[in-house]
Amino acid sequence: MSAVVTAQALEKTYQAGDVAVPALRGVDFAINAGAFVAFVGPSGSGKSTLLNMIGGLDKPSAGTLTVLDTDIARLDRRAAAEFRGANLGFIFQDFNLIPVLTAYENIEYPLLMVQDWSADKRRARVTELLAAVGMGDQAGKRPDQLSGGQKQRVAVARALATNARLVLADEPTANLDHDTAYRILELMKKMRDDFGTTFIFSTHDPKIMGEAEVVFSLEDGRLVNSGGKHA
Numbered sequence: 001m002s003a004v005v006t007a008q009a010l011e012k013t014y015q016a017g018d019v020a021v022p023a024l025r026g027v028d029f030a031i032n033a034g035a036f037v038a039f040v041g042p043s044g045s046g047k048s049t050l051l052n053m054i055g056g057l058d059k060p061s062a063g064t065l066t067v068l069d070t071d072i073a074r075l076d077r078r079a080a081a082e083f084r085g086a087n088l089g090f091i092f093q094d095f096n097l098i099p100v101l102t103a104y105e106n107i108e109y110p111l112l113m114v115q116d117w118s119a120d121k122r123r124a125r126v127t128e129l130l131a132a133v134g135m136g137d138q139a140g141k142r143p144d145q146l147s148g149g150q151k152q153r154v155a156v157a158r159a160l161a162t163n164a165r166l167v168l169a170d171e172p173t174a175n176l177d178h179d180t181a182y183r184i185l186e187l188m189k190k191m192r193d194d195f196g197t198t199f200i201f202s203t204h205d206p207k208i209m210g211e212a213e214v215v216f217s218l219e220d221g222r223l224v225n226s227g228g229k230h231a
C-alpha cells in the first residue's frame with residue numbers, strides 16, 4: 001500500500017501574542033493513494049490547520065508529516081510552492097475563481113504557469129475537464145454568470161488541470177445548499193475514479209461526511225475516531 005500522506009505525532013501550536021493556541025495536539029494517520037477522505041469536526045477543531053500543513057502552506061510545531069514521499073515541513077517557501085505546483089490541487093470554500101476570466105480560462109490558467117504545455121495540449125486538456133465536470137456548454141461564462149455549484153465544478157476542474165496527484169479541499173461545500181453540496185462530492189468522487197486522484201476534504205456538516213470512504217473526526221485538535229463509511 002502506498003501512503004500519500006502520513007502524519008505521526010503531529011502538533012501545531014499558534015502563538016497569538018503571549019498566548020500559545022494549540023490547534024493540533026498529536027495526530028496520527030495514513031492516507032492511501034486513491035482514497036476519498038474527510039476530516040470532520042466543529043469549527044476550531046483544527047481542520048484548516050491540518051489541510052494547510054498537508055499543502056505545505058504552514059509548518060508543524062512537532063511530529064512528522066510526509067506528503068507524496070516528501071517531508072513537507074523541510075521545504076523552504078520556494079520549494080513548497082514548486083511542490084504544490086507539481087503535485088497538488090486546491091479547492092476552496094469560496095471557489096476563488098478569477099472574476100475576469102471565463103470558465104475555460106480559469107481552468108487553463110494553471111496550465112499557463114507550466115511551460116511545457118503547448119496551445120493544442122492545453123485546449124485538449126481544458127475541453128476534457130470541462131466535459132468531465134459537466135460544464136462543456138458553459139465554457140465562455142464568467143464566474144458572476146454561474147451558480148455556486150457551477151463555480152465549484154469549474155474549481156474542481158481547475159484543481160485537476162495539471163494532473164495533481166492529491167487534491168485538498170477545505171470545506172468545499174460550505175457555501176452550497178445540501179443538494180448541490182452532495183452533487184459536488186459525487187463529482188469529486190467521479191474524478192477520483194476517472195483520474196485516480198486522491199481527495200482530502202474537510203467539512204463541519206455531519207450530513208456530508210457520509211459521502212467519504214474514510215472519515216477522520218477531529219475534536220479540539222485530536223482525532224477522536226476514524227474509519228470507513230459510517231464509522
Ligand code: ADP
Nearest residue numbers: 014016021023042043044045046047048049050
Ligand atoms: P477549523 O478549520 O476546524 O475551524 P482551525 O484549524 O481554523 O479549525 O483552527 C484550530 C484552532 O487554531 C482554533 O482554536 C483557532 O482559533 C486556532 N488558529 C487557527 N489559525 C490560527 C492563527 N493563525 N493564529 C492563532 N490561532 C489560530
Ligand code: MG
Nearest residue numbers: 047048049170
Ligand atoms: Mg476551517
